[in-house]
Amino acid sequence: MRTIIVFFIFIVELFASNTPFDLYKKEGEIKGHTLLIIGGIHGDEPGGYFAPAFLEKYYKIKSGNLWIIPNLNTDSIMADNRGIYGDMNRKFSSVDKNDNDFETVTKIKKIILDKKVDLILNLHDGHGFYRNKYENAIFNPNAWGQATIIDQEKINGLEKFGNLDELANKVTSILNNDSLFQEYHSFGVKNTETKFKDEQMQLSLTYFAVTNNKPAMAIETSKNITELTYKVIYQLKSIEEFMKIMDIKFERDFDINNYEQVKNKIYDFGKVTINNNISFDLTDIKSNMRFVPLKKNDNKFDFTHSLARVKNSDNKYEIYIGNIKVCDLYPQIFDLSTTKEKIKILIDGKELETSFANIVDIKNDFKILKSDFRVNIIGFSKNGVDSEDDILIKKSDIQDNYSIDNSNNKYRVEFYKDGKFYGMIILNFIADKK
Numbered sequence: 001m002r003t004i005i006v007f008f009i010f011i012v013e014l015f016a017s018n019t020p021f022d023l024y025k026k027e028g029e030i031k032g033h034t035l036l037i038i039g040g041i042h043g044d045e046p047g048g049y050f051a052p053a054f055l056e057k058y059y060k061i062k063s064g065n066l067w068i069i070p071n072l073n074t075d076s077i078m079a080d081n082r083g084i085y086g087d088m089n090r091k092f093s094s095v096d097k098n099d100n101d102f103e104t105v106t107k108i109k110k111i112i113l114d115k116k117v118d119l120i121l122n123l124h125d126g127h128g129f130y131r132n133k134y135e136n137a138i139f140n141p142n143a144w145g146q147a148t149i150i151d152q153e154k155i156n157g158l159e160k161f162g163n164l165d166e167l168a169n170k171v172t173s174i175l176n177n178d179s180l181f182q183e184y185h186s187f188g189v190k191n192t193e194t195k196f197k198d199e200q201m202q203l204s205l206t207y208f209a210v211t212n213n214k215p216a217m218a219i220e221t222s223k224n225i226t227e228l229t230y231k232v233i234y235q236l237k238s239i240e241e242f243m244k245i246m247d248i249k250f251e252r253d254f255d256i257n258n259y260e261q262v263k264n265k266i267y268d269f270g271k272v273t274i275n276n277n278i279s280f281d282l283t284d285i286k287s288n289m290r291f292v293p294l295k296k297n298d299n300k301f302d303f304t305h306s307l308a309r310v311k312n313s314d315n316k317y318e319i320y321i322g323n324i325k326v327c328d329l330y331p332q333i334f335d336l337s338t339t340k341e342k343i344k345i346l347i348d349g350k351e352l353e354t355s356f357a358n359i360v361d362i363k364n365d366f367k368i369l370k371s372d373f374r375v376n377i378i379g380f381s382k383n384g385v386d387s388e389d390d391i392l393i394k395k396s397d398i399q400d401n402y403s404i405d406n407s408n409n410k411y412r413v414e415f416y417k418d419g420k421f422y423g424m425i426i427l428n429f430i431a432d433k434k
Helices: 047-058 074-079 102-112 164-177 205-210 228-245 259-266
Strands: 007-013 022-028 030-038 060-069 119-126 147-150 188-191 216-222 249-251 271-274 278-281 288-294 301-303 308-313 316-321 324-333 343-347 350-354 359-362 365-368 374-377 410-417 420-429
Touching: 022 030, 030 047, 030 102, 030 228, 047 060, 047 119, 047 228, 047 259, 060 102, 074 308, 102 205, 119 205, 119 228, 147 164, 164 188, 164 216, 164 228, 205 216, 216 228, 228 249, 228 259, 278 288, 278 420, 301 308, 343 359, 359 365
Parallel strands: 030 060, 030 119, 119 216, 147 188, 288 324, 359 420
Antiparallel strands: 007 022, 022 060, 060 249, 147 216, 271 278, 271 301, 308 316, 316 324, 343 350, 343 365, 374 410, 410 420
C-alpha cells in the first residue's frame, strides 16, 4: 500500500507472476461511492486504455473511490489487435476453461460483482460517429464512436444509479455544451436494447453487469478521430462528469482543456528499472539500445507507467507503452552482483554520491572518482585507458550516436568488478537555465 496525504492508492496484483492486468484503487479519506473504470478490453482502441492510465497517474481522489483497470487485455494491447485470442468482450456469457482469456474474464467478473462497486464504465474507441438519424456512411445510427452506450433504459428496482438513460444523457449533454475540438465531435446516447435486439451484445461485459444488477455503460470515442489526445480528453471529461454525479471528489493539477498540457502528460512514458541496477527514462528513449548488461534469464523489469509491458522475443526485450513499442533492448549477458557502495562523481566542480540506477544531471563536465570498479563510459574512449575514471569529461568528449535518447543528452556509465556487472548510472546533460 502506498499512502498519499489526501488519498490512498492500492495496487492489486491479480496474478503472482506475469500479471495480465492491474487494478488500481484510489480511495479517498472520506467514504463514498465506488466507480470502476475498465480500459483495454480491445487492444486496438488506444483511447480506451490511455485515458484510464492517465487517470491513474494524474488524478487525486479526496472522497469516494475510484477503481481503475487500464489494461484488461494486455497481450492484445501490445499487438494493437482487437483480440488476439478472439473478442474478449464476447466472452462474458460463457468462456471455455481452455480459452487464453478464461482467467482474465473470470477475475474481472469477480471485481465487477464486488459489493463495493456502484457503477462501471467500460472504455472503447468505436467506428464512425453515432447519430440518431442516417447522414452518411460515417455519421449514422449504426456507428459507435462518440457515444455513451447503454444496454437498456434502466435497471428496474435499483435506485442507486440504475437509471442508465438518464445518467448517460445528463453526461453527454454537459459534454456537448463544453468545448469540443470540432463541432462534429458531439456525443450521443446509444441504447442497444441488448436483451431484445442484439445477441452479440448479450455476450458483453456491460450486459453481464446489468443483468447482475450492476449499473454499467460504455464510453466510446471515435476511431475516426486520429488524434489520441482528443480521445483521451473526451474520455476524461466523461469520467469526470460521472464522478461528479457519484459525489466522488477529485483533484488534478492541469487544465483538461489545454491540449499541449494533456498531450505532454500522455506521452510521458515514465521510467523502467531493470534488476534494481539500471534505470532508463522511456519518454525520449531511442528505438534500439544494444549491449545492455543483463542476466541470461529472469531479468526483472519495474515500470512507473501502468501501460508498460516487456516482451522477450528474437534475443531482445521489446518495451511497450500500450500499443506503442518504445524500445528494443539487445542484451549483453553478464553475471550480476550487488553492492551498497555509493559512486562518487565530481559534477561541475562539486562532489556527489549516488547509487546505481540513478540519473545524474550535469551542466558542463564530470569526473567519475576512483574506486574499486572498472568504469565504462559508453561513447567515450581514450587510448591506453582500461577504466574511464579520474578523467574530467565534457559532453563534447562523448559521441552523440551512443546517447540513449533522441535528444542526445543522456549517456550510460557502467561499473564492473571481477568480470561481473554491478550497475549503471545515466548522465543527463542539461542546459544551464539563467
